[in-house]
Amino acid sequence: MNQQAKTSAQELLASLYPSSLMVVGASADPGKRGYQAVQALVTEGFQGRIYPVNPRLEQLLGLTCYPEIAAVPGAPELALVCTPAASLPEVLDACGRKGVKTAVVLASGFAEVGAAGQALQNLSLAVARNWGLRLIGPNTSGVFNMHAAMNLVGYRDLRPGPLGILSQSGNMALSLVTEGTLQLHSGFSSYIGVGNASDLAFHDYLDYFLLDQGTGALAAYIEGLDAGQAFLQAARQFTASKPLVVYKSGRSASGQKAAKSHTGALAGNYQVARGVMRQAGVVLVNQPDYLLPVAEALATQPLVKGGRVAVLADGGGHATIAADALDSLGLPLAQLSAASQKALAACLPATASLTNPIDVAGATDTDPEVFARCAEILLADPGVDQLLLVGLFGGYALRFDPQLLIAERQTALQLADLARASGKPLLVHSLYALYKPEPLALLVEEGFPVFSSIEVAVAAVQALTDYSAYRFREATDDYLTGEGEASRRALKILDGARFEGRSALLEPEAKQLLKAFEVQLPEELWLRSREDLQQLDAAWLTQPLAMKLVSQDILHKSDAGGVELNLLGLEDLDAAWQRIELSAAKYAADAKLQGCLLVPMASNQATEVILGVTRDSQYGPLLMFGLGGIFVEVLEDVVFRALPLSRADAWDMLAGIRSAKVLEGVRGQPPVDKSALVELMLKVSALVTAHPEIAEMDLNPVRCYREGYKVLDARVLLNTQRATSSSALEKLELLPELVH
Known part of the structure; x- marks a missing residue:
């Protein structure tokens, strides 16, 4: 955590352990939040000073009420704002003048309802920032801190304990609290409703819960993240000492649509979120009713050296069910x-x-x-x-x-x-x-x-088991860097294409880029014209060859009839060249043809995989890995991790695909050289991390052998202004197009 983030977290910590607070919009109506919050503070024994603010009330539940914020004594650390949305800029200005540090804004009617609401939210945020006032919300269900006896939500029968809650949904938070009340439960520390996250966001709250000594583990409900990279950075720091358990909704297309309409949040593709969160040490649960009990187990139990489980039962049925459940998870x-x-x-x-x-x-x-x-x-x-x-x-x-x-x-x-x-x-x-x-x-x-x-x-x-393994492996993790002579050679290739105004490298250039980072490539020849065939060495004419079109205007060569296989001898090569030229002309009449690549046919005794890189709008540069062929096109059996990639991350990716056993060798295919494949992943990570000019990269197919691998095809797209490119969700939707 950098010093700025630490300072912000310490200030929020002080605000959520306040010595005084005010309730703006306090009410005598028991059905209103302005009443419920004051009642909870009084009945649950909040030790600080409570200042209800309402010009029409003189007293509330034995407390003196104040007609306006300016009349409140001193400078309360925290304000609960229960007034309508339209009043918020004026209320925040008064809070800022009073010296309030943090405001919890309950009202809805902001960015989640459209352009007018967004404008009101922007104005409110500008007012708050003018005074250095931090906002929780708007459109939040509130906060509580049981270790400070501060309940600004109105939930009943809460007990203090080690489990924090962070939620984008008030109803989901209510579900967790209700579950904890009805079942045996060790108790809660703090809850924060994220709401619209106009100011303070998920990563800020992770910093708070990390500093909060009353929190042993955090359960989080997430629909979408606007600041994905900041979240991952904060999550890595959090999980280095405390467990973070997440239920991520918006996993289906309809779920993503619902999440956007509910909070205005951007809910990215679940496969991407799952991969990068796991990489950051987050424990993800697949069912919402697993969130509380799993987080509680992590909050109360020690780290383990392994997953070897002893089951002690008082009946054969329960013993068998437990054994089956363990086996189904590979434990x-x-x-x-x-x-x-x-x-x-x-x-x-x-x-x-x-x-x-x-x-x-x-x-x-x-x-x-x-x-x-x-x-x-x-x-x-x-x-x-x-x-x-x-x-x-x-x-x-x-x-x-x-x-x-x-x-x-x-x-x-x-x-x-x-x-x-x-x-x-x-x-x-x-x-x-x-x-x-x-x-x-x-x-x-x-x-x-x-x-x-x-x-x-x-x-x-x-x-x-998983969280302990993450904690123990982080101590010895390592990365490859993209510095030095390799990076300088790569930059020459990238700058050459950008100087010519191209947004993509030619395949030979893409392979030279990889070669600069010592990636294993097959021997190949780039012939610029059909006449160059006559100059071929005899050795090239006595082995089966593949011929591939080179054109800056045609990226998907197979679609354009630009790939010919199993060519033997000069006559085959010449005829293939003519077919490729004819097909390319029909596919794109104005395409500039820049020759063909000749590559020896690769052995069939190999397993094909795909590696892809994209720059996601939420999480930044990502690496995708999966098996080639049907596994990509039909099953979408791929995993994602954020870059830079560590060695442990790479090994985790190999184990993370559903078809991981294929890498061990099936149906006569030899096992894959996993160590070599891990090195390839690290080299791609180093290359892309060092060069933000690279928007996307696809290595497909990569043929993996018992020893080593060969990258048979490579496609590299460039950022014209070093900006982020398409999202990983778009990347996943286009997976079938990448197989060419």
Whole structure:
């Protein structure tokens, strides 16, 4: 975090732990936010001074009311603005004169409703900036800080805890708070409704939650980001010390449309957002009801060395469901040591399963403390990274005998002590979780999450595994840079094309650009005229060749009939040249033809992949990777990462496509040289990062072999003014066109 961002975050931190605040537009109507906020502050014990502002009220809930902002004593750090949209410029001007640092603006009717609203929002922002006043909103559902007993939203029955909430939707925030109230939950720290983000935006709030000592993890609901690169930078800094869990909506075309109409936010393509957020250490959940429990697990449990899970169950059904759920996510069951199995046998009946998952075979029905004895054995096993307890625990007194409650309470405390001593996560599923029995409530108070769904519990296991892996790998990450002689050679090629006013490199130039960065390319000849065929060395005439059109006016050579394959001998080459010229003339009569490339036919014993670069309007330069052929055209099996790319990012991309097993070699194809492919990705990253002149780049196909690779075709588009180019969403929609 740079000094400016840190200062801004510290100022926001002070505003959200205020010693005094005012409610502008306070109301005596219990249905109005101006009443609900004051009521919550009074009843929940806010320790600071509260100044309601309303010219028609003298008192509200025992507090003195003030007729105008100028009459309020001192300079409150925070203002909650409950007045209509049209009043906002005047209200903010008065707040600025009073010395208020931050204003929370509830009113809607700004950028989300059209041009007139945008103009009002711009005017309000200009007034605020004139006074150095920061804005949360407008069109926000509000904020709360439970550690300061400051509830400006009016939510009821909140309890303080480690989990922060950041949301673009007030209803989604209400859903999370309601879920936490109805279920066993460790409590909330702060909530901020982003609203229209006219001033303070997602990345600013990440900086705040990073500094806030009361927040252990952050759950965020995101529809779209206007400042994607700033968000990624802030997210990387945040996830270096705290977990960030995101549910990203607007994943479908209709969802993106709804997100825009709802908040005026720009919701980018989900594949892009998923890739770049994962790269920044963000944990993404695929279902909104996973957001709260997964974030809570990350807020309360320690980092893990791996994903090896021991499952301890009191029934075969739950044990099997847990094993299936773990397997579906690629999470391995821990292999228990012989010593652990022997110890388990000593405290379980003969019918119990001693291999993971462990089924206690009814032993806990009459003695719940068996769970604690088994947990001690499993947590001590060096092959176990995490312990997942599934079944009926917490409900034995309800199900069998009320007198078991004492033993269950004792077992809960023992489980908590054992997990803390081991330094390993303990996650508990119980089908009695929704009943909130005392033993489970004790576990939550001790800092251990309880789940009512095995699938959600397993999602939390995966999140702990993935986030821990990110935290541990970041310490040794590395990048390639595009500096030095390679960059100087590349710049000559780029400047030459730009000097001629071209927006694209010729294929031979694109390959020379790659060659400057030591990318592996096939041998080739660029012949400028048909007559040059007569000068070919004999070696070229005795091997099968491919011939490809070179033209600055025809980028997609296949569409123009500009590719001929399996040519052998001078006669084949001459006839192919004539066919290419004829087809190109029909395709684009005015196209300038600049010869043809001759390339030896590549071996079929290879796997084809595609690498693409685009400069996205939200996230900046991106690298796309996927398998070629049908995987690109039909399945869209690609992943994106922001540039610059680290070595760990590149390896993560290889594992991230759905067809990753193809890289291991299938149906007679040899396995791909992954190390060489990673080096290619890093070289492309270094090249594009060093040269913003490059708007887009497509390497397609890249043929990957058991050893090495060959880039068979390359297309490079240039920025005429070093501006950003098409979005990654457009790139994804055009994927079929890239295969040529």
